[in-house]
Amino acid sequence: MKIVVCIKQVPDTEAEIKWDIPKGTLKRDAMEATITNPFDEFAIEEALLTRENYDGDIIAISMGPEKANDVLRNALALTVNEVHRLTDDAFAGSDTYATAYVLASAIKKIGDVDVVFCGKQSTDGNTGVVGAMLASILGFSQLTYVSKIRSIDAGAKKIVVERAIEGGVEVVEAKLPAVVSVIKGINEPRLPNLMGIRKASKIAIPEWNAGDLGVDTGKVGSAGASTKVVEIAVPPPRGAGEILKGELEDIANTLTDKLIDLKVIK
Amino acid sequence: MANDVWVYIEHKEGAVTPMSFELLGIGKTLAADLGSNVCAFVIGDGIDGIAKEAIAYGASKVFAVEGATYKTFLPDAYSKAASFLLDKYKPEVALFRATSQGTDIAAATAGQLGFGLCTDSIGIKVEGGQVKLTRAAFGGNYTVTVVNEKAKPQITTVRPKSFAMPEKNDANQGEVVKEAFTVADADLHSKVLEFVKAATTVNLVEADIIVSGGRGVGKPEGFELLKQLADVLGGAVGASRAAVDSGWIPYEHQVGQTGKTVKPKIYIACGISGAIQHLAGMRTSDCIVAINKDPDAPIFKAATFGIVGDYTQVVPKLIEKFKSKLNK
Incomplete structure (x- = not known):
């Protein structure tokens, strides 16, 4: 089985965000503390489990500047078989569609892929749509919010998954190839061991640029993006809250009155 | 057109x-x-x-x-x-x-x-x-x-x-x-084989009222108390990542960066410190009530109303008051 996992380098949640204000994009290379997108850790683990259960090779891809090598090295340390960084000056400023289009081009180049794993969303952009767009561009089955993989049959080109959606779990059978975006809790991501880390540190990360991928540069980057950020603002702080003081009896009386006054409680 | x-x-x-x-x-x-x-x-x-x-x-x-x-x-x-x-x-x-x-x-x-x-x-x-x-x-x-x-x-x-x-x-x-x-x-790429309805319907995204618990809840049983308050109010139960990762409540209840983003009319945070990952998922709620023992907890900065106190004492009192005022 040929398994692709798409991963992203994101700023550490506590890190200071550095914006390129005129472009409305992030200065990813200028930010020190970066991590593998937390949701992608579940995607990598699911790829590893799939390889353990069904055999095959895992190819991890990441689109981004040189810093993205860190997350690909981490994937190598976790024993994925092959990695590629998708990078080109033309890619900078790509929106959701352009990102999905570049990833789709890499998946086509890899060829004969059975399953693509990605995390439900990134913790920086938070769009949560690249997986679904990827499926739509590639014409693969679109399986989102996946909380469990029940079975994969590469021979019969069939996959059965559970999707955690509003109000319950939907069991879906789909054709392969498929893009599977996974949620937290589908597994317990393992940590790389020391030998894996040491081995990965010595491997040169191969790069694919727009030309290698056959990407139409008019459709990517700031030039190709249809969505553009025109304003970045810090939301106004919530009004200073009121700390209720006094005896518990009185506080509880005041609070319940105030909440009932909102006319929300039926 | x-x-x-x-x-x-x-x-x-x-x-x-x-x-x-x-x-x-x-x-x-x-x-x-x-x-x-x-x-x-x-x-x-x-x-x-x-x-x-x-x-x-x-x-x-x-x-x-x-x-x-x-x-x-x-x-x-x-x-x-x-x-x-x-x-x-x-x-x-x-x-x-x-x-x-x-x-x-x-x-x-x-x-x-x-x-x-x-x-x-x-x-x-x-x-x-x-x-x-x-x-x-x-x-x-x-x-x-x-x-x-x-x-x-x-x-x-x-x-x-x-x-x-x-x-x-x-x-x-x-x-x-x-x-x-x-x-x-x-x-067609796929077909739905079945839909298994959740035993307790957790629809945080649609809920008007959410009673949520964090690390300060301290134990799985604490969420039963929060559920009682949620039931009186006709609301849903949420949780912070710390509570979910401790195994006190399933992931579908998690609110925050790696959970659900919610915008209820009333969000009652019990024993939640207010880490930015949690605030990410609920800071646009209309009214936020924070109940926490630690007066310096960041959640109080985001709260509309704050009570410095132990939720095990505050929540039962709120349940009692709501029950009598709402005739339940």
Whole structure:
């Protein structure tokens, strides 16, 4: 089985965000503390489990500047078989569609892929749509919010998954190839061991640029993006809250009155 | 027609709730600013009842694709039908709810049409004839305003409960336009084998009231107390990552950066310190109540009302007061 996992380098949640204000994009290379997108850790683990259960090779891809090598090295340390960084000056400023289009081009180049794993969303952009767009561009089955993989049959080109959606779990059978975006809790991501880390540190990360991928540069980057950020603002702080003081009896009386006054409680 | 505002009406095998129609409210405001009409579009098997309701909620027209293929939501079939309608009529904007179904179909449709999309908008306005969409980024520490100049329609998903519900008037009149569009069974990628309803329905995204617990709850049994308060208020139970990772409550209850983003009218945070990852998921709630032993907990900075105290004492007292005041 040929398994692709798409991963992203994101700023550490506590890190200071550095914006390129005129472009409305992030200065990813200028930010020190970066991590593998937390949701992608579940995607990598699911790829590893799939390889353990069904055999095959895992190819991890990441689109981004040189810093993205860190997350690909981490994937190598976790024993994925092959990695590629998708990078080109033309890619900078790509929106959701352009990102999905570049990833789709890499998946086509890899060829004969059975399953693509990605995390439900990134913790920086938070769009949560690249997986679904990827499926739509590639014409693969679109399986989102996946909380469990029940079975994969590469021979019969069939996959059965559970999707955690509003109000319950939907069991879906789909054709392969498929893009599977996974949620937290589908597994317990393992940590790389020391030998894996040491081995990965010595491997040169191969790069694919727009030309290698056959990407139409008019459709990517700031030039190709249809969505553009025109304003970045810090939301106004919530009004200073009121700390209720006094005896518990009185506080509880005041609070319940105030909440009932909102006319929300039926 | 060319600058109309279209609203996708989601349903589950034909079943709708009033929330299915919520975006017709903001849709109508936008259409007024654009000098156009708000229209609904729906894909399904037998949609006449839904179309009638959409008109009652303010749609001037309803566009529909019908057929047995569309009985159950399938992202590929639905997005192909949606792409067909949107490409044919080219409205200015297409609004989808940021639910699992809304996000699935919006993303796949944008992918097929070849446009980017803005997701989880919390603000939408028309400025100089241009539609501007505002969304939260980096856990709500920033808001970014996005335009989608090249796309027609501009597709966006909208965070549920961000805008007021439209008024319903059963006397409203409107036209229903049915378009024929079929997807061959052989071209379908997936089928739903079954839907297993959750034992306790956790629909945090739709809940008006959420009672949430964090590390300070201290034990799984603590959530039973929070559930009692939620039950009295007709609300749902949420949790912080710390509580979920401790195994006190399942992941589907998690609110925050790696959980759900919610916008209830009342959010009661018990024993939650207020880490930015948690605030990311709930800071746009209308009213936030914080109950925490630590007077310096960051949650108090985000709270509308704060009580410094032990939730095991405060919550039972609140339950008692609510029960007597609400005659429950």
